[in-house]
Amino acid sequence: MKKLFIALLSIFLFSFFMPISAKDVVWYSGRGNVEYRVCNKPSPVVKIALGMFSSDMKAVTGHHAHSVGKAPVEIFQLDMLTNKEMKELDKRKISYTDIITRQDAFTISINQGKIVIVGSNGRGTAYGILELSRLAGVSPWIYWGDVVPEKKQHLALPDNYFTRQYPSVAYRGIFINDEDWSSRVWAQKIEGKHAKKGEMGPRFYKHVFELLLRLRANTIWPAMHEGTTAFFKVKGNREVADSCDIFVGSSHCEPMLRNNVGEWDEKKRGPFNFITNKHNVVNYWAERLHETAGMDALYTLGMRGIHDGSMQGVKTKEEKLRGLQAVIDEQRKMLHKTFGKSMKNIPQVFVPYKEVLEIYEDGLKVPDDVTLMWCDDNYGYLTRLSDDESHSPFRRRTAET
Structure with missing residues (x-):
């Protein structure tokens, strides 16, 4: 009996002190379309990246991605934001100060249960959008190398996900x-x-x-x-x-x-x-x-x-x-x-x-x-x-x- 008690206590303590796994933020649940919101007037390269992203989601989920008013994916291009939109970033404590002066930089983070892509300029924002495609399993060589992505019914990121990326070569x-x-x-x-x-x-x-x-x-x-x-x-x-x-x-x-x-x-x-x-x-x-x-x-x-x-x-x-x-x-x-x-x-x-x-x-x-x-x-x-x-x-x- 004592051995059983010690074993149960060990399991309890092990479970208690294990780090709690991050909760996933789902951006595709197997039904409907992948949805995103562009939070400013995008530059032409961002529109092109969004078109590529939409086609990528068609290849992965069977449905094109669509722009809507409220969406699990939000996209900000810093050099195109109005003062009001910048204040929204500040109010929500979305990090951007470490990329705002860098060329072609982006961050992807989780904020208020949403996946937030912030780019320093048009290219940086486009890179961030296409990074989400890559995380969904889309190879950069999807066209040139005929690399067909795996079909998926579930796309998500952990709620502590964060990446900051920028080039070291101009x-x-x-x-x-x-x-x-x-x-x-x-x-x-x-x-x-x-x-x-x-x-x-x-x-x-x-x-x-x-x-x-x-x-x-x-x-x-x-x-x-x-x-x-x-x-x-x-x-x-x-x-x-x-x-x-x-x-x-x-x-x-x-x-x-x-x-x-x-x-x-x-x-x-x-x-x-x-x-x-x-x-x-x-x-x-x-x-x-x-x-x-x-x-x-x-x-x-x-x-x-x-x-x-x-x-x-x-x-x-x-x-x-x-x-x-x-x-x-x-x-x-x-x-x-x-x-x-x-x-x-x-x-x-x-x-x-x-x-x-x-x-x-x-x-x-x-x-x-x-x-x-x-x-x-x-x-x-x-x-x-x-x-x-x-x-x-x-x-x-x-x-x-």
């Missing part, structure tokens, strides 16, 4: 390269019969940008090989990039967002030579700067040949250094004149690839507010890593491709 993305026999062929098919030869248009890039949002990326270097129509020459490409809040940049041989292979017309403009044909080269760059005013863009500085070749008009080591320095100085003058902003607020990148690295190491002056993108040697080995000098406070705004 520009995160991909370069669509060597597209000739792969993505360009497929892009032509999905663009339809009205697409012109060589065009990789908005239908293709919308799928790419949606993948970037799922992977929490924000930057694209578009396809640029010979035979591919330049990104900005295809109607709708800029608009879909804007709607998805994607920074458009360009590769090491495409300064100032210009695809020289497809856009430089030597018969009309003369040689692509800054030394002997500066006026036409500068006007060529200026056209694109005016065209891209107001969009998220990452401007590549410097100059190489038309396509993956050395800069024209310079031969000796001294000429190469002097010529490239003159190019960068002129490009920064153009950026400041066109946009009228502090240079540190204009995203710029310098890519010391191949022979350009030698010029950089010979004393090229690249201002601290320009991102340095180190490259490999085409055999998988990085040719340079940042040292203390190249890792200044400005340079901590790095790039990944």
Whole structure:
């Protein structure tokens, strides 16, 4: 009897001191639709993320998600909130101060029995929405990899759930390269019969940008090989990039967002030579700067040949250094004149690839507010890593491709 009493007492004490399991906050119970409430006027990228989320919920539950007045999921985009809406966050003690000054940040928390997504900006809010898709079992590769999610009759988070996420790298993305026999062929098919030869248009890039949002990326270097129509020459490409809040940049041989292979017309403009044909080269760059005013863009500085070749008009080591320095100085003058902003607020990148690295190491002056993108040697080995000098406070705004 004494042994039985001790055993029962042990079970009671063990149960008493065990941590109480968190109560689940259910956002889908097996009936009806997943419902959410957007607590402000959303930016275009948030609307796109909500469309993706709705399709994701259709794949998981069999029903699209819908926006309603009262819902178990609430979404706030901080940079679009009114004073009244900010006061609502404060009144409900919803945490946001630790992300409000960060780019592309979000939190997901539980407040008053609701799942609350707070994003610092449009991209951050979109990432938070798509994180909820991921928690429901949706892979970022649902489209590109044909990854079919498992059907579920119950979706919930514990009532103590909290996550805060933000990037450590400012520009995160991909370069669509060597597209000739792969993505360009497929892009032509999905663009339809009205697409012109060589065009990789908005239908293709919308799928790419949606993948970037799922992977929490924000930057694209578009396809640029010979035979591919330049990104900005295809109607709708800029608009879909804007709607998805994607920074458009360009590769090491495409300064100032210009695809020289497809856009430089030597018969009309003369040689692509800054030394002997500066006026036409500068006007060529200026056209694109005016065209891209107001969009998220990452401007590549410097100059190489038309396509993956050395800069024209310079031969000796001294000429190469002097010529490239003159190019960068002129490009920064153009950026400041066109946009009228502090240079540190204009995203710029310098890519010391191949022979350009030698010029950089010979004393090229690249201002601290320009991102340095180190490259490999085409055999998988990085040719340079940042040292203390190249890792200044400005340079901590790095790039990944």
